[in-house]
Amino acid sequence: MNALAKSPIAAPLLALLLVIAVTAFSTPRFLDTGNLSNLALQVSIVAIVAIGSTFVILTGGIDLSPGSAIALLTMVFAVSVKFAGVPLPVAILLTIALGGVLGALLGLLSAYLRIPAFITTLAALSAFRGVAFMFNNGSPVFSVHPALETIFYGTAAGLPLPLFYLVALYALAWYVLKYTAFGRSIYAVGGNPGAAALSGLSVRRIQFLAFVIAGAAAGVGAVLMAARLNSGSPNYGVGLELSAIAAAVIGGASLAGGRGNIINTLIGALTIVIVQNGLNLNAVPTSVQTVVIGAIIVIAVGIDMWRNELGGTLQRLTRFGRTS
Amino acid sequence: MTRAPRTDTPAWEASDLTKVFPGVVANDAVNLKVYPGEIHGLLGENGCGKSTLIKALMGVHQPDGGAILRDGVELRIADPTAARKAGVAAVFQEFSLIPTLSVAENVHLGRLPGSTLKIDWAGMKARAREVLTRLNVEIDPEAVVGELSVADQQLVEIAKAIATDATMLILDEPTTALGLDEIAELHRVLKGLKAQGTAMVYISHRLDEVVDLVDCVTVMKDGRVVSTPEATPVSIEAIVGAMIGEVSEHYPKSPSVTQEVALELRDVTTANRVNGASFTVHRGEVLGLGGVLGSGRTEIVRAIFGVDPLTGGEVFVGGEPVRFRSPHDAVAAGVALVPENRKADGLFFNFAGLQNISVSKLDRLGPSAAMSLGRERALGRDLIGKLEITPAAEERLVGLLSGGNQQKIVIARWLFAEARVFLLDEPTQGIDVGAKIAVYRLINELTAAGHAVVLISSDHDELMAISDRIAIVRQGRVTDIRAAEAFEKSDLVRASAEREKAA
Numbered sequence: 001m002n003a004l005a006k007s008p009i010a011a012p013l014l015a016l017l018l019v020i021a022v023t024a025f026s027t028p029r030f031l032d033t034g035n036l037s038n039l040a041l042q043v044s045i046v047a048i049v050a051i052g053s054t055f056v057i058l059t060g061g062i063d064l065s066p067g068s069a070i071a072l073l074t075m076v077f078a079v080s081v082k083f084a085g086v087p088l089p090v091a092i093l094l095t096i097a098l099g100g101v102l103g104a105l106l107g108l109l110s111a112y113l114r115i116p117a118f119i120t121t122l123a124a125l126s127a128f129r130g131v132a133f134m135f136n137n138g139s140p141v142f143s144v145h146p147a148l149e150t151i152f153y154g155t156a157a158g159l160p161l162p163l164f165y166l167v168a169l170y171a172l173a174w175y176v177l178k179y180t181a182f183g184r185s186i187y188a189v190g191g192n193p194g195a196a197a198l199s200g201l202s203v204r205r206i207q208f209l210a211f212v213i214a215g216a217a218a219g220v221g222a223v224l225m226a227a228r229l230n231s232g233s234p235n236y237g238v239g240l241e242l243s244a245i246a247a248a249v250i251g252g253a254s255l256a257g258g259r260g261n262i263i264n265t266l267i268g269a270l271t272i273v274i275v276q277n278g279l280n281l282n283a284v285p286t287s288v289q290t291v292v293i294g295a296i297i298v299i300a301v302g303i304d305m306w307r308n309e310l311g312g313t314l315q316r317l318t319r320f321g322r323t324s
Numbered sequence: 325m326t327r328a329p330r331t332d333t334p335a336w337e338a339s340d341l342t343k344v345f346p347g348v349v350a351n352d353a354v355n356l357k358v359y360p361g362e363i364h365g366l367l368g369e370n371g372c373g374k375s376t377l378i379k380a381l382m383g384v385h386q387p388d389g390g391a392i393l394r395d396g397v398e399l400r401i402a403d404p405t406a407a408r409k410a411g412v413a414a415v416f417q418e419f420s421l422i423p424t425l426s427v428a429e430n431v432h433l434g435r436l437p438g439s440t441l442k443i444d445w446a447g448m449k450a451r452a453r454e455v456l457t458r459l460n461v462e463i464d465p466e467a468v469v470g471e472l473s474v475a476d477q478q479l480v481e482i483a484k485a486i487a488t489d490a491t492m493l494i495l496d497e498p499t500t501a502l503g504l505d506e507i508a509e510l511h512r513v514l515k516g517l518k519a520q521g522t523a524m525v526y527i528s529h530r531l532d533e534v535v536d537l538v539d540c541v542t543v544m545k546d547g548r549v550v551s552t553p554e555a556t557p558v559s560i561e562a563i564v565g566a567m568i569g570e571v572s573e574h575y576p577k578s579p580s581v582t583q584e585v586a587l588e589l590r591d592v593t594t595a596n597r598v599n600g601a602s603f604t605v606h607r608g609e610v611l612g613l614g615g616v617l618g619s620g621r622t623e624i625v626r627a628i629f630g631v632d633p634l635t636g637g638e639v640f641v642g643g644e645p646v647r648f649r650s651p652h653d654a655v656a657a658g659v660a661l662v663p664e665n666r667k668a669d670g671l672f673f674n675f676a677g678l679q680n681i682s683v684s685k686l687d688r689l690g691p692s693a694a695m696s697l698g699r700e701r702a703l704g705r706d707l708i709g710k711l712e713i714t715p716a717a718e719e720r721l722v723g724l725l726s727g728g729n730q731q732k733i734v735i736a737r738w739l740f741a742e743a744r745v746f747l748l749d750e751p752t753q754g755i756d757v758g759a760k761i762a763v764y765r766l767i768n769e770l771t772a773a774g775h776a777v778v779l780i781s782s783d784h785d786e787l788m789a790i791s792d793r794i795a796i797v798r799q800g801r802v803t804d805i806r807a808a809e810a811f812e813k814s815d816l817v818r819a820s821a822e823r824e825k826a827a
Contacts, residue, residue, distance in 0.1 A: 181692035188683050191674035198631070198669055199684040199737065200655030258674035 012251050012267045019271050023278035030281060037160050039277055041152065041228070044162035047269035049221040049240060050247035051173045052103075052214030054265045057248050058177075059210045060190040060257025061110060061117035066218040066244055068128035069102050070237035073222030075132045078141035078232025081148075088145055096219035102128065103215020107208035117211075125241065132234035140233035144226060152227035162224060166266075169220070173262045186210060190257025243272055246297045272296065327540035327553035333396040335360045335523040336381070336412075336492045342389035343376050350376040352547045353390065358492060358523040363514060364553070365538035366527050367563055369756040373547040374527060378494050381525075382414055383407035394491070413490030415481050415498055423470030428452035430469050431484045455483045458520070459513050475506035479513060486517065493517065494525045499533060500754045503617025504782055511537050529756055531560045532785055543567055560785075567757055575789035576761065578768045580608035586642060586776030587659075587745050589628065593636035597623040599800030600637065605745070605776040610767060612791030612808065613780045614816050620800035621780045622664060625747040628778075629661040630654040641745060655684055660738030662731075664749040664780070670734045677717030677725065677733050678704040685741035707736040712762060728759020735766055746770055749780045764790055784816045 023030050049066045056063040077095040080086040086094070106124055110117040135141075154161045177183035188196045189206045197203045225236050251268030253260025275296065279289045334357035343351040351373050358364045366374050379385045381392060383401035391398045394410060401407045421430045429436070431452045438444030452465040461479050463472070469480060478498055485493055495514075499507050514524065514537065528534050534541075540553035543566040551566035564574055587605040592598055597620040605611045613621045626632045628639055630648025639646050641657050648654040651661070663669035672680050681704045682689060688703065689695040701718070708717055711732045714725065722730055731751060738746060748767070752760040767790060770777055781787045787794060788808050796804040796816075 179693075179695050179697070181686035181689075181695060184679070184683070184686055184695070187674060187679075188672055191672040192668075194669050195663075195672055196683075198629075198651050198661060198663055200652045200741075201683070202650070202652055258672070 009261075009264055009267070012264050012271070015250070016267050016271045016274075019274050019278075023274055023281075027278055027281045030278060035277070035281070039273060040160050040163045040166075042277065043269055043273040044160075044166050045221050045224050045228075046240065046243045046247060046273060047166055047266055048169055048224070049217055050244040050265050050269050051169060051262065052217030053241070053244040054248045054251075054253055054260060054262055055173075055186065055210040055213045055217075056117070057245070057253045057255060058186050058190045058257060058260055059207045060193065061207060061210065062121060062245070062255065063106070063117065063211065063214045064121040064241050064245075065102070065106060065124035065128055066214065066221065067237035067240035067242075068125050068132070069099060069215065069218040070222045070225055070240060071234050072102070072128045072132040073099055073219055074226040074232035074236050075135040075141065075234055076232075077222060077226050078144045079135050082141055082144050083136075088147060092151075092223050095223050096216055099219020099222065100212050100216040102218070103211040103213065104208070106215070107211030110211065111204040111207035129234060135232075135234070138234060140231055140235070142231045144230050144232060148227050148230050150227075152224055165220070165224070169217075170262060170266055177262055182206070182209070187258055190259075192258070242297060243269075243293070246293075247272055250296070326555060326557050329554055330357075330359065332359070334358055334393075335395065337393040337396075338377060338381065338390065339393060340390035341377065341380055341387050341392070343380060343385055344388050349547050351380070351387070354544070354547070354549055355552075356525075356542055356549070357553075358525055360491075360521045360523050361518050362540065363518055363524045363526050363538045365534050365541040365558070365563075366525050366544070367531075367534065367541060367567060368544035368550075369567055369758050372544040374544050375496075376547075377544070378414070378496065378525065378527070381407065381492070381494065382412055408488055408490075411489065411491035412494065413485035413488055413492070414494040414496065415478075415485050416496045419477055419481055421469050421477055421480060421484070423468075425469060426465065427456075427463055427467050427469055427472075427480050427483075428465040430480055431455060431465075431487050433484065451487070452483070455487045458486070458516075459483055460516050461509075461513060473506075474501045475503070475509065478502065478506075478510060482510075482513065482517075486522070490522065492523045492525065494527075496527045497529065497754060498526075499528055499530060504784075505616060507533050529754060529760075530783060531563055531757070532783060535560055535563070564757055574757075574761070575786065576764050576768065577789055578772065579792060580768075580771040580774075581792050582606055582608045582774065585640070587628070587778070588640040588643075589624075589637065590640075591637035592624070592627055592634060592639060593800075594623065594627045594632040595635055596626070596632045597800045598627050598632070601627075601797070601801050602637075603795050603802050603805060605778055607744075607774045607776055608771045609792045610771060610777040610779050610790055612787040612794040613778060613797050614784075614787055614794050614811075615797035617782065619797045621797045622749055623800065624797065625661060625749055625778060625780065628654070628747060629659060631661075655741060655743070658742065658744040659747065660684075660741060660743035660745065661747045662734050662738065662749060662751050664753070666731055666734050671722050671730060673721065673723045676719050676721055677708065677713065677729075678719070680722050680733050681707055681736045681740050684737050688740065688742075703740060704736075707739055711736050711739075711766060726755075726759070728755040728762065731755055731759065731763060732766070735763070744775050746775055746777045747780075748777060750782065751779070752781070752783065752786060760786075784813050787816065788813065 029035055052066060053063055073095050076098060077091055081088060081091045106120050109115050109120040152162060185201050185206045188201055189203050193203050226232050247269035248260060248265045250271055251264030276289060279292060336358045338354055338356040340353040340355060341351050342353055354377055368374050380387050383403045383406050392401060399410060401410060428449045432448050436443050437447045449465050456463055463476055463479060469477060499510060526538055535558050538558060541556045541558055541563055542549055542553055543551040543556055543563060556562055556566060584607045585604050586607045590602050592601045601624050615621050627634060630650050630653050641659060646657055678700060682700050686695060689700050705718060713729050713732045717725055717729055717733060722733060752763050767777055779791055788811055791808045793805060794808050794811050795802045
């Protein structure tokens with residue numbers, strides 16, 4: 001119990017349990033099987049995109065682009081399947097790969113050309129959506145493929161398929177961060193890029209690859225988004241980058257880099273989606289919902305800042321102590 | 325020379341000060357008397373309780389017993405603000421200056437003259453000039469602090485401290501980042517303040533400069549005063565003796581030089597201050613690099629390590645010509661750099677000791693897609709034991725470890741990476757005597773294992789005692805290279821002085 005209390009998972013998990021308890025108590029319908037599987041569908045896209053955001057944040061970067069990247073990618077996906085006749089499995093792989101290419105572009109600008117990630121991905125937030133509007137005269141593409149919805153609404157063993165994607169991708173991300181040299185290097189680069197370079201790590205390559213992963217995660221998100229409504233639209237994914245970053249930060253990832261873990265990001269994503277779901281079930285107007293989500297982001301980032309501050313104070317005190 | 329017993333009233337006094345933290349008596353009836361116009365050295369290894377003592381004087385801690393007296397009158401210092409009002413000022417190793425503001429603004433930070441709506445710029449500048457004049461230093465009050473040298477920033481820090489009319493100035497490791505001539509300048513300024521009657525408490529790990537400066541010494545150990553000013557002669561031997569009790573081992577050195585060349589530089593030149601540097605280092609040898617701050621010593625090791633690209637010349641490692649495009653290549657070739665600033669450039673504060681040790685050679689933990697964390701633990705634990713790093717380092721974040729343990733972890737990293745050429749840039753800076761000796765022993769073990777060591781140190785005694793040969797670096801090239809025994813301390817001091825003549 002003591003070990004659990006000390007573990008970095010404790011605080012976000014407690015927050016999540018609190019949110020679940022409050023929602024379940026105030027809204028009995030919350031625990032209906034139908035609602036729970038609906039919840040799994042809702043959380044899947046945000047949570048998968050948040051994997052990418054977490055990788056970038058861990059290296060000390062930030063990615064504001066995935067919402068717009070998803071709009072662009074759903075359009076490319078929908079157009080290529082419906083109008084160009086690309087087979088569905090091929091189109092899916094191509095969309096994920098193209099996501100990786102978009103990430104590579106941002107990685108090139110941020111890691112190798114050293115333009116701050118905040119700027120490059122803010123530019124991409126604007127530009128990617130602009131490109132999305134260039135397809136199909138800016139109109140959404142509906143009824144992309146008859147089999148497409150199965151990807152999102154299908155079930156296996158009575159559980160929604162997106163739950164399986166989610167678990168598989170989180171397991172993979174967890175493994176990469178914990179058991180691969182690349183994952184360890186991500187933490188090292190985020191913790192102290194200068195020391196990482198002097199320790200022989202290829203800092204820029206690692207930052208670059210984090211963006212590629214974020215782009216590919218957005219690609220997976222785009223396929224699910226397209227499957228959900230059997231369509232592609234330049235208006236998809238608005239604000240998704242904020243939910244994804246918020247998921248990471250609520251989960252305790254530090255925007256300064258080097259601190260955070262992927263399971264906590266999943267907890268963060270669940271927290272956001274459950275709050276949204278609870279508000280929906282209580283017929284809270286969308287306008288109020290967006291304010292609540294905004295407040296949650298501020299509180300989460302505030303907690304990140306305070307935690308840094310506390311950590312900084314602690315470090316100063318210990319530095320002070322060491323000189324004696 | 326000890327301090328003669330005095331009967332007059334000290335400016336500041338800690339009387340039987342006691343402070344208890346859960347599980348440890350940090351200060352056990354500590355007595356400290358600081359007289360006007362006296363520089364009082366407060367010494368002891370990390371964890372001896374001197375920080376706790378000065379924190380009590382600064383109002384950071386409230387003592388559990390005993391009293392603080394100013395001019396013989398008992399005083400309660402509730403918090404740091406109260407301490408400043410009472411006349412206590414402190415200068416720390418970490419600067420509290422704002423780099424983008426001017427010297428004058430920094431000196432008056434927090435109490436800018438003038439009204440709420442209009443700052444009295446002229447008055448502020450004049451007053452800053454007055455303080456700087458009092459220190460007898462030539463720094464322009466309008467200069468931007470970030471553009472000053474580290475040494476000048478340190479002086480501004482002192483100006484800021486004394487601008488409050490302090491009667492006691494506490495200096496905690498003020499020389500860590502300074503070169504020798506800059507230390508001399510700092511000493512001159514402090515002696516000037518002393519003549520004006522300021523009482524000073526001086527903390528430093530560099531005993532050579534401490535004995536040059538202070539009037540008397542109090543040595544602490546395990547929360548107690550183990551040697552009073554009246555009992556401690558101001559000499560390195562006496563102080564080290566009181567601190568650790570093994571004077572003869574102050575600089576343990578066991579030579580292991582071979583004839584096999586491990587590292588050779590031929591006319592190495594970079595765009596960053598290295599200007600035709602040539603030397604060889606043999607396996608088992610420690611080559612010391614002497615010279616002033618800014619002579620290009622640090623830049624030479626940066627060039628060897630692939631940080632600054634070579635614009636001319638050649639580097640050979642183990643007889644093979646190498647051209648490192650980045651530290652990545654250098655690490656792969658078995659070259660290691662322990663950087664001067666271990667906090668900024670060496671340590672990962674988001675990692676525990678274990679991950680800090682393994683980071684340079686994760687290959688050793690198995691395939692890069694399936695690292696064995698068990699192997700990491702086993703190998704890391706082995707090094708932690710061998711280097712006598714605290715066992716807590718395995719799990720604890722490095723920020724929570726002592727400076728000595730941190731430095732050993734950075735060295736352990738390169739042992740883990742199986743490096744053969746070690747470039748050590750000021751490896752004992754800011755760590756206590758016990759940890760320094762551990763680092764010297766470690767250097768002995770490196771050379772005994774046939775590794776080559778390039779040692780940069782601004783501590784002349786250390787450089788002479790630990791090096792087998794010493795190369796004097798001036799303006800980015802080696803101007804003199806001889807066996808360490810062939811150098812007198814005065815040669816090194818002169819090497820430092822000559823730059824000023826040239827400049």
